[in-house]
Structure formats: structure tokens, C-alpha cells
Amino acid sequence: MPTTRADGAAPPDTADLTRLRRAAADCTGCGLHRAATQTVFGEGPCRAEILVAGEQPGDQEDRRGKPFVGPAGRLLDEALAEAGFQREVLSATNVVKHFKFTERGKRRIHEKPSRAEVVACRPWLVAELRAVRPRSLLLLGATAAQSVYGPSFRITRQRGEPSAPPDELAGLCTVAVATVHPSAVLRAPDRETARAEVVADLRAAREG
Numbered sequence: 001m002p003t004t005r006a007d008g009a010a011p012p013d014t015a016d017l018t019r020l021r022r023a024a025a026d027c028t029g030c031g032l033h034r035a036a037t038q039t040v041f042g043e044g045p046c047r048a049e050i051l052v053a054g055e056q057p058g059d060q061e062d063r064r065g066k067p068f069v070g071p072a073g074r075l076l077d078e079a080l081a082e083a084g085f086q087r088e089v090l091s092a093t094n095v096v097k098h099f100k101f102t103e104r105g106k107r108r109i110h111e112k113p114s115r116a117e118v119v120a121c122r123p124w125l126v127a128e129l130r131a132v133r134p135r136s137l138l139l140l141g142a143t144a145a146q147s148v149y150g151p152s153f154r155i156t157r158q159r160g161e162p163s164a165p166p167d168e169l170a171g172l173c174t175v176a177v178a179t180v181h182p183s184a185v186l187r188a189p190d191r192e193t194a195r196a197e198v199v200a201d202l203r204a205a206r207e208g
């Protein structure tokens with residue numbers, strides 16, 4: 001029977017983003033909700049043309065409750081604009097909706113989510129896709145790409161290649177494209193080249 005309320009892990013059976021967001025706020029589908037400040041759900045128009053999915057909220061996103069509002073988000077915004085995307089056609093989310101971190105003194109250091117945490121959060125991504133019905137799904141970084149295509153997906157080999165979504169997501173978007181995560185660009189020794197490569201992937205996504 002379809003669920004109408006979150007039972008702690010499963011999204012309710014609805015395409016209403018406001019209801020999904022409310023239900024996700026109480027998600028206990030993995031242990032990450034215990035240390036995180038809040039669930040960071042997707043943001044953007046309810047019928048966006050493109051859904052951009054990152055790995056997980058960072059420190060600032062966790063505090064503010066919105067995706068991509070920190071340094072990686074600023075780089076992403078610039079790269080998207082340079083690739084010709086208009087802000088109003090985009091929605092942004094993460095494949096894991098709680099910040100995973102370790103504390104080092106006063107600092108909270110990002111920790112990569114485990115496969116089990118990614119899998120636990122996947123129904124929320126599927127629910128968002130059902131609600132938003134974007135033409136394109138833009139996957140930022142290996143964790144996001146592997147959430148959709150499985151752990152054998154390699155960003156280094158498959159980035160910038162528009163492809164059909166896997167069967168399970170068929171009908172929920174037309175095309176998916178992966179690129180390097182903006183945080184990786186910020187850490188790259190040659191940041192300008194890394195940034196230009198991401199812009200090229202985003203252009204391929206726009207045209208794909």
C-alpha cells in the first residue's frame with residue numbers, strides 16, 4: 001500500500017515537493033540525522049528543466065538548510081551561468097540529505113557518505129525526480145553519479161557523456177550527465193583548467 005506519511009525512512013507517495021520536504025525533515029533512514037543540524041532538501045522550481053544533484057550538504061548548507069550555498073555552490077552557480085543555464089530552469093539537491101562530518105576542534109570536516117547511506121537516501125532522490133520531472137539530471141561527483149548508475153561508474157571515464165538514465169529511473173528524466181564535483185575543482189592544483197572542463201561538461205549536458 002502506498003505510504004502517505006514518512007515512516008522514518010520512506011518518502012510519502014506524493015509528487016508534492018512541500019510534503020516531501022516536510023517528510024524528509026523527519027527521516028531516520030540512516031544514522032546521519034543524529035549529528036547533522038537538519039535535513040537539507042532540494043530547492044528550486046517544482047517543474048525545473050534540470051535537476052542538479054551533488055553528494056551531500058556541506059557545513060554551511062547544514063547550518064542554513066539549503067543546498068549549494070557555500071563555496072562549492074558559488075563555483076557551481078558561476079559554471080552553470082558560463083555554460084548558458086538560466087537559474088530559473090534549475091533545481092538543486094543532493095543524493096544524501098544530511099551532512100556527514102568528523103569534528104576536529106571547532107571545525108567540522110566533510111566525510112564521504114558510505115554506500116549504505118547513499119542507498120538509504122536514494123528513495124528521496126527518486127521521489128524528487130518524480131515530482132520535478134526534469135529533462136536532464138546533472139550529477140556532480142562520483143557519489144552522485146554512483147547513486148544513480150551504481151558503484152562501477154567512473155567519473156574520470158564517463159564524465160560529460162549524456163546518457164539515458166538506468167531502467168529504474170526511466171521516464172523520470174530523459175538524460176543524465178555526470179561531471180566532477182565543484183569541491184574537487186576548488187581543491188584542484190590547476191583550478192582554471194578543472195573549472196573549464198566542468199563548464200564543457202555542463203555545456204554537453206545542456207545540449208545533450
Ligand code: URA
Pocket residue numbers: 054055056057058061066067068069070072073093094183
Ligand atoms: N557539496 C554538495 O555536494 N552539495 C552541497 O549542497 C554543498 C556542497
